[in-house]
Amino acid sequence: MSLCCCSGASRRLLLPRLFLGQQHQVGRSLLQFRATSSAAASSSATPLSPAQQRQVTLYVDALLDWNQRMNLTAVTDEAEVMTRHVEDSLAVLPPLERAYRAQSTSHGGDMGGISLIDVGSGAGLPGLILAVARPSWKITLLESMRKRCTFLEHAVEVMELSNVDVLCDRAENVGQSHDFREAFDVAAARAVAELKILAEYCLPLVRVGGLFIAAKGHDPHDEIRNAKAAVHTLGASMLDLCTVCDKT
Template sequence: MNNLLDFVPAFQALNITLTENQMGQFIKYYELLIEKNKVMNLTAITEFNEVVNKHFIDSLSIVKIIDMSKGIKVLDLGTGAGFPGIPLKIAFPDLDIILLDSLNKRVNFLNDVIDNLGLINITAIHGRAEEYGKKEGYREGFDICVSRAVAKLSTLAEYCIPYVKVKGSFISYKAGNVLNELEESKKAIGVFGGKVEQIKSFCLPGTDIERTLINIKKTSPTPKSYPRSGGKPNKEPII
């Protein structure tokens, strides 16, 4: 029997108190994730306790670096199986969230999760980061852009910062030590109108798994030529 009660201290360490309904939503999300994972590759982590620690609590750890309790507008770029966007929506129902992913099968799964969990003001859309990053209503349309996607920070910055309003933030979730990567990305972050405001490194509760959150503040509008198309942010990152 999957039970979140053992994890109450970990949630409380983040100043998050879940209702019975929210706990039920997390468990339902886990069940839907594991069921769909049998037919498509969503996650290599499938054991309940590991999913809670490495996906759910990890996603929510953003509260260590920014206040998520207000009804702000959030874009989760390269959301994959819905991390961090869906855990954030469950824990903070007032958030207005868009989940963006380039694989339609994943988007269909996410929409099933949204329907099954009865979530509102959250939408999963299929598209490429560089295309939506130039669309009206999306470009500089979000208070926060988050991403747990596996890519260099200089690449992620080009994809993510264009979505953020001036004075908003791009929050990047990273594993382990990121100092070299951060140093390499400083030029790119500045070009796109951002500035590193805060770096927070920690271990996931009860583990030795190192995580780092990077808060990049948007200080000026992103030049219209960014993000570049044709996969250039990945192939030819600005360094």
């Protein structure tokens, strides 16, 4: 998994940070933990407690059940959901937290109680998994489709998550709202749209000095080049580029 992040500054103020990342690529070290939901969850670089593993199991069960009635994910096997969705979401945490601690100025790098909006949440990825792994965070799931929002509300209830809100609206509308513009410490997006479009959706939601993290495909370099103008216009620039390799 390759990850890159952005930062910027002007004469008058600190600018929002953009943090970009590729989707997690499943390796053999993850496949060997696919026997059960709890085993796969505990294999992550971000370990989960038994109670958190149970929450993940409840999520996966709900996802696969509802997926029979609506299109939530193309992955229909429990083991693949664990590796391609849950592990992928958890893989975001270490680089996100490193970048936040290094770049945050208003919070002194403190990760407790930060606010994160998952833009185009879909089936709740990565937002619901991050809410399980970091219960002190305040997570907002932004999804425009009412049917998917109904699933997200159900999943939040089943998983007994008290740190999640579901917002049913379009990102371009929410970004113009006084209630949400520049209101979040972190904006995250996974497999939603091309990066230059994502930047226009997500950066207006991020406070000055915050982060934007996006999960992309195997090679994001063309998207990054194509997005540079939009990113600059919106007041952000690249922070870093790193690669996280799967163990084999």
